[in-house]
Amino acid sequence: MVKLCNRCQKEKAALKRPKTSEQLCKQCFYTALEDEVHETIVKNKLFKAGERIAVAASGGKDSTVLAHILTLLNARHSYGLDLFLLSIDEGITGYRDDSLETVKRNEQQYGIPLKILSYQELYGWTMDDIVRAIGHKNNCTFCGVFRRQALDRGAALLKADKMATGHNADDIAETVLLNILRGDVPRLGRCTNIITGEEGALPRVKPFKYTYEKEIVMYAFFKKLDYFSTECIYAPYAARGAAREFVKDLEQVRPRAICDLIKSAEQFRLDTKTGESLPVPGKCQRCGYISSQDVCKACILLEGLNKGMPTLGVSRTRTKKAPKPTKAVQPAAVNGLVQ
Ligand SMILES: Nc1ncnc2c1ncn2[C@@H]1O[C@H](COP(=O)(O)OP(=O)(O)OP(=O)(O)O)[C@@H](O)[C@H]1O
Numbered sequence: 602m603v604k605l606c607n608r609c610q611k612e613k614a615a616l617k618r619p620k621t622s623e624q625l626c627k628q629c630f631y632t633a634l635e636d637e638v639h640e641t642i643v644k645n646k647l648f649k650a651g652e653r654i655a656v657a658a659s660g661g662k663d664s665t666v667l668a669h670i671l672t673l674l675n676a677r678h679s680y681g682l683d684l685f686l687l688s689i690d691e692g693i694t695g696y697r698d699d700s701l702e703t704v705k706r707n708e709q710q711y712g713i714p715l716k717i718l719s720y721q722e723l724y725g726w727t728m729d730d731i732v733r734a735i736g737h738k739n740n741c742t743f744c745g746v747f748r749r750q751a752l753d754r755g756a757a758l759l760k761a762d763k764m765a766t767g768h769n770a771d772d773i774a775e776t777v778l779l780n781i782l783r784g785d786v787p788r789l790g791r792c793t794n795i796i797t798g799e800e801g802a803l804p805r806v807k808p809f810k811y812t813y814e815k816e817i818v819m820y821a822f823f824k825k826l827d828y829f830s831t832e833c834i835y836a837p838y839a840a841r842g843a844a845r846e847f848v849k850d851l852e853q854v855r856p857r858a859i860c861d862l863i864k865s866a867e868q869f870r871l872d873t874k875t876g877e878s879l880p881v882p883g884k885c886q887r888c889g890y891i892s893s894q895d896v897c898k899a900c901i902l903l904e905g906l907n908k909g910m911p912t913l914g915v916s917r918t919r920t921k922k923a924p925k926p927t928k929a930v931q932p933a934a935v936n937g938l939v940q
Pocket residue numbers: 656657658659660661662663664665687688689690691748765766767768772
């Protein structure tokens with residue numbers, strides 16, 4: 602017997618939604634997902650009319666679907682946003698070079714201008730160079746810290762008001778678990794925030810906070826979106842992989858587990874009486890970019906690389922005293938890079 606779509610009751614059901622177990626036709630699935638993202642955007646006041654939004658685009662499924670859905674919702678609901686694609690080329694041969702080709706095609710497909718910035722031009726090192734120098738251990742620390750700053754720099758060049766990233770519900774649930782494993786209570790409370798960095802120059806928003814990865818993949822697949830699907834070649838060495846597997850196992854047993862992990866972490870709010878305080882954003886004395894310390898993590902890591910002491914700054918203990926300044930990356934070095 603043909604199973605009809607639970608919503609329209611007319612079309613044949615094409616899929617079972619991983620999040621709700623509803624059996625839907627393709628069109629009703631698209632509408633359900635798009636409406637949920639719209640609701641998330643409106644309820645959480647993620648955007649204001651007239652804002653310039655940098656969509657952090659890696660060429661992967663999440664950011665590709667994000668660029669697609671934001672373009673669509675911006676037109677459908679007259680958000681009045683100016684959208685831009687912003688990509689960081691970490692310099693990972695056989696991975697990022699291929700995914701950037703996808704983003705270049707997305708620029709044409711969605712009609713959104715693209716800006717690419719590379720670690721090579723910002724820091725003088727590619728990730729391939731870094732892995733050659735330090736090995737596979739800790740390379741994700743360098744990549745994560747440099748990417749975060751590189752995205753901020755790119756957004757500043759684009760004069761963006763906000764940045765939207767493709768972090769989905771699974772990513773956030775994984776981060777919750779990692780923070781529990783590390784006993785990092787302040788981060789545990791903060792990692793589920795849908796808007797971060799509001800106190801600084803560039804707030805970051807996560808429109809896919811409640812969107813399941815499996816549904817993003819289904820959406821991209823059924824809509825035949827052009828995205829790059831290979832994992833980072835250095836990813837097998839990341840601790841996140843184990844948390845990812847665990848979240849997938851939990852989801853298998855109980856699909857709600859992903860939402861529940863996010864909800865439970867939301868209950869962990871910082872108790873100011875415990876003496877723990879949130880880092881106060883300031884400026885790095887060397888490069889001038891946002892930092893809660895005198896010298897930002899990117900400058901400390903870069904100093905370690907340039908001095909042949911790559912473990913400098915990798916430890917999670919906070920440096921009270923800033924190390925002596927060496928050559929810093931000057932903001933001026935990347936001025937005039939807007940294409
Ligand atoms: N190289 C990059 N350039 C621009 N944005 C990036 C880059 N890498 C990651 N991001 C942003 O951070 C988000 C989460 O990063 P993650 O490492 O999970 O991405 P990914 O798996 O490479 O690709 P995606 O999340 O797009 O499927 C991405 O959705 C994207 O918005």
